[in-house]
Amino acid sequence: MRTKMPRCAAFVDALREAFGVEEISNVIKRGLRPEAKPEHRVHFSEAGHTLGHVMTEPVGAVGATQMVIGEQVCSVKRGRR
Numbered sequence: 265m266r267t268k269m270p271r272c273a274a275f276v277d278a279l280r281e282a283f284g285v286e287e288i289s290n291v292i293k294r295g296l297r298p299e300a301k302p303e304h305r306v307h308f309s310e311a312g313h314t315l316g317h318v319m320t321e322p323v324g325a326v327g328a329t330q331m332v333i334g335e336q337v338c339s340v341k342r343g344r345r
């Protein structure tokens with residue numbers, strides 16, 4: 265999937281660099297399981313290829329542009345919909 269979804273792969277690589285390979289890999293593995301809770305599910309989509317669970321409604325979805333990585337914690341700005 266890495267060659268078919270290079271932007272998604274780059275995003276995951278950036279997360280792994282920021283938060284650790286093991287942590288992000290575990291989050292993705294957990295989120296791909298069929299029994300994953302909605303708030304733990306992951307979904308990747310690019311150029312007609314998909315991986316993971318399609319969400320019918322957002323469960324705290326956060327776009328990459330909303331993430332701010334600081335020295336102490338990763339904080340998220342939430343806007344109104």
